[in-house]
Amino acid sequence: MTTDTLLVLALVVVAAALVLRRLRPAWYWLTIGAALAMVRVIVRYASVMDACGLTVPPSRLRLTLARLANRPAPASRPPRILRLRPTRTGLVLRVKLRPGQDAFDFAASTDRLRHSFTMHGITSREIKSGVVELRMTGYDVLQRVQMPASIERDGLRVPVALREDGEVHYRNYLEVPHSLNLGATKSGKSVYQRHLVKELASQHVALVGIDCKQGVELAPLARRFSALADNPDDAADLLEALVERMADTYQVIRREQRISADTPDAEITADLWGLPDHLRPVPVVLLVDEVAELALFSNTMERKRRERIITALVRLVQLGRAAGIYVEICGQRFGAELGDGITMLRAQLTGRISHRVNDEASAKMAFGDISPDAVLATTQIPVERPGMAVAGDSTGGWVRIRTPFTTMRQAVNACTAHAHRTPVLEGLEPFRPVLPDLAPVELPAPATATKPATA
Structure with missing residues (x-):
C-alpha cells in the first residue's frame, strides 16, 4: 500500500471510532475504549498519584541507605496496584495503601483522578483495611440505560435501576424493609414504581396497593x-x-417459638422467615401512591379518617418487618406540613429515593436528616433526564441511579403473565380487585398442505 492509502485508511478508522463513540458508547468501550483506558491508567498512574497528593515520602531507612551509598534521594511512592480489570462500563482499580494513607484521601480526590485519567466518573470505596477500590466509568451509563442481559433475582431482592458506576441497583426488602420515593411531576417516579411492580410480579409475594388517583x-x-x-x-x-x-402473624410466630432447653438454635425465631415453609404466610409489599392524598383533610370526618390512616401506617412501618409486611411510599412532598405523625412515619422509612424535585426543601425531606451531599445532588438532576434519581439510606450513603423506561404495556403484560401467583390474603378479600376474565386469544388455523391435482 502507498502512504496515501494508509493515511486514508487511518482517517477512516479514526472517523468510524469517533462515530461509534458518539452513537454507541457501550460498543465503543467494549471494542476500543477499554484497552486504551487501561494503557492510559498504567502509564499515568505514578505521575497522577503524585500530582493528586496520594503518595508517601520515602522512609528514613531508605533515605539513610541512599545517603550511605551516595545516591540521589528516592522518590515518593504511590499506592501499590493490586488489580486492574475492565468491565462492560469501565475499569476497576484496586490499590494497596501505603503506611500513613487514608481511604478518605482517595474519596476526596475522585474528581481530580477522573480528570487525570480521562474517565467519565470515579467512585471510591474501602474494601478492607488498607485496600481501596476505584470504580471508573468510561462513558455516561445513565444517558441510555441498558440493564445487563443476565441479572440476579433472588426472592425479595429485585433489580430496579442502573447505578452511575455501571452496577445494578437492587431493592432488597430484607435489608431495607421500608422506603420513601419522592419526585415532582414527570420526574420518573411513576416509572420507577411501575418497574418495581413488574419485577415483583414474578416473585412469591403479595402486592397491596393504595392509589388515591x-x-x-x-x-x-x-x-x-x-x-x-x-x-x-x-x-x-x-x-x-x-x-x-x-x-395474626405475630401470634403464629409466638405459637411456633416454644423455646425450651432442647430447642435447636436454628428453630428459634422472632420473625416470619424463621417459620416452617408450610406455616409461613406470604410476604406483603404495600405500595402507596401519592401519600399526601391520605394526609389531607377539610372537615371533621376527614380528619378522623386521616388519624386512622396515619396511625395504621406508623404501626406498619414500625412493626411490619418481622411480620413480612414491607411499605413503599410515593409522593411529591412528604414534610411536616402534612400534619401530625408524618415526621414519625418518615423516620421509620430507611430507604430514600428522590427523583427531580421542584425546590430544595423537597430534597431535604428525603436526605436532609442523613446526607447534605445527597440533597445537593438531588437539586442538580436535569429536567431532560426523567427516571434519574438519588438513592440513599439512613447510613448516609447515596448514589445516582436511573430506572430503565418501562411502558405501562410492559408492566401490564408482566402482571397478566404472573396473575396465577396472586395469593388470596385472609381478611383482605373485600379489597381484592374484581376483574373480568381474560379474553381468549384466537390463534390462526394451521395451514394445510394442498395435494397436487392428479390427472
Missing part, C-alpha cells in the same frame, strides 16, 4: 394485586386490615 396508576396492574384501594375511605379500612393481619 382513582387507581389510574395501579388499576391497570390489578391482576397481580391481592388488594387495591382507590380512595381514602377504602385505604383506611385496608390499612387497618393489614394491621390485623400483622397481629
